[in-house]
Amino acid sequence: xxxxxxxxxxxxxxxxxxxxxxxxxxxxxxxxxxxxxxxxxxxxxxxxxxxxxxxxxxxxxxxxxxxxxxxxxxxxxxxxxxxxxxxxxxxxxxxxxxxxxxxxxxx
Amino acid sequence: xxxxxxxxxxxxxxxxxxxxxxxxxxxxxxxxxxxxxxxxxxxxxxxxxxxxxxxxxxxxxxxxxxxxxxxxxxxxxxxxxxxxxxxxxxxxxxxxxxxxxxxxxxxxxxxxxxxxxxxxxxxxxxxxxxxxxxxxxxxxxxxxxxxxxxxxxxxxxxxxxxxxxxxxxxxxxxxxxxxxxxxxxxxxxxxxxxxxxxxxxxxxxxxxxxxxxxxxxxxxxxxxxxxxxxxxxxxxxxxxxxxxxxxxxxx
Numbered sequence: 050x051x052x053x054x055x056x057x058x059x060x061x062x063x064x065x066x067x068x069x070x071x072x073x074x075x076x077x078x079x080x081x082x083x084x085x086x087x088x089x090x091x092x093x094x095x096x097x098x099x100x101x102x103x104x105x106x107x108x109x110x111x112x113x114x115x116x117x118x119x120x121x122x123x124x125x126x127x128x129x130x131x132x133x134x135x136x137x138x139x140x141x142x143x144x145x146x147x148x149x150x151x152x153x154x155x156x
Numbered sequence: 157x158x159x160x161x162x163x164x165x166x167x168x169x170x171x172x173x174x175x176x177x178x179x180x181x182x183x184x185x186x187x188x189x190x191x192x193x194x195x196x197x198x199x200x201x202x203x204x205x206x207x208x209x210x211x212x213x214x215x216x217x218x219x220x221x222x223x224x225x226x227x228x229x230x231x232x233x234x235x236x237x238x239x240x241x242x243x244x245x246x247x248x249x250x251x252x253x254x255x256x257x258x259x260x261x262x263x264x265x266x267x268x269x270x271x272x273x274x275x276x277x278x279x280x281x282x283x284x285x286x287x288x289x290x291x292x293x294x295x296x297x298x299x300x301x302x303x304x305x306x307x308x309x310x311x312x313x314x315x316x317x318x319x320x321x322x323x324x325x326x327x328x329x330x331x332x333x334x335x336x337x338x339x340x341x342x343x344x345x346x347x348x349x350x351x352x353x354x355x356x357x358x359x360x361x362x363x364x365x366x367x368x369x370x371x372x373x374x375x376x377x378x379x380x381x382x383x384x385x386x387x388x389x390x391x392x393x394x395x396x397x398x399x400x401x402x403x404x405x406x407x
Binding site: 058059060062063064065066067068069070071073074075077078079080081082084085086090093096097098099100101102103104105106107108109110111112113114115124125128129131132133135136137138140141143144145146147148149150152 | 192193194196197214218221222225226227228230231235241242243245248249252253256257258259260261262263264265266267268270271278279282283285287290291294295341342343344345346347348349350351352353354355356358365367368370371372374375376379380387388389390391392395396399400403
């Protein structure tokens with residue numbers, strides 16, 4: 050009986066954590082839109098906002114640039130090179146293959 | 157015909173509602189097609205997340221609920237890593253906010269392209285906004301020189317990614333430990349590759365990209381020096397501060 054109560058409490062806490070987590074995430078998703086939808090930005094502010102996509106994307110992948118494994122750094126260099134001249138799908142294939150193969154050979 | 161705002165009758169907007177059904181379907185299909193290479197990156201990660209969650213004692217249903225309601229991979233990896241039985245509520249919700257606060261900036265950048273939408277159209281659509289959908293839809297609008305997002309395209313990309321994320325995280329939790337170590341196959345480079353191609357599309361020369369360099373250096377430094385997920389928020393904000401300073405330098 051005690052076990053049942055404990056596991057029930059645990060799964061209720063799990064449910065609560067998941068719902069609150071999802072609520073927090075959804076709020077981050079709508080906040081920027083709700084704050085800016087009725088506002089006209091100054092040209093200077095627009096010029097700054099132009100940089101948002103690049104700065105966000107590069108901040109997400111930055112850890113790959115300081116990997117402590119030489120094989121991963123080399124694979125990253127190959128992927129960067131591929132990204133400058135190929136389209137999405139071949140770049141993804143080359144990046145994954147280079148990382149997998151170099152990891153085998155050098156790791 | 158001459159119309160003034162006060163007399164304006166609700167004329168269906170050609171780009172929003174008046175688009176013929178076949179046009180909408182074609183746009184959605186174009187979005188779904190664009191999401192396929194990204195899915196290649198999603199699937200291995202989803203399986204790994206599922207397997208990790210199963211090890212932490214989450215059931216398939218609980219994990220599917222998490223990925224289905226939250227739909228933000230970074231915060232889900234963080235939550236599963238920090239998961240205990242029972243889970244620590246404040247720690248996990250706080251970490252989720254930290255990992256996902258980049259969405260605020262992303263939504264702000266998307267807002268000018270969504271101004272034509274009613275709130276009841278925009279708010280549900282934003283539920284599906286993840287890094288890749290956001291970047292693809294924004295890049296698509298810019299490439300077409302449009303001031304509005306193509307919503308069927310956005311929903312095509314988002315729908316494909318959402319379905320594959322939820323399905324494959326649940327599958328990962330179901331087959332669990334049998335998956336083994338996917339890192340040896342190099343799939344973790346898939347996301348980096350997608351992001352690099354998107355960045356290439358936004359490239360406007362070295363001079364214009366100086367804020368990116370600031371973001372890269374600050375984010376990498378924060379990743380090496382700080383615990384948790386501070387690097388994304390700090391890197392993005394540092395790059396924007398640099399952009400503001402550079403703009404003021406020009407003025």
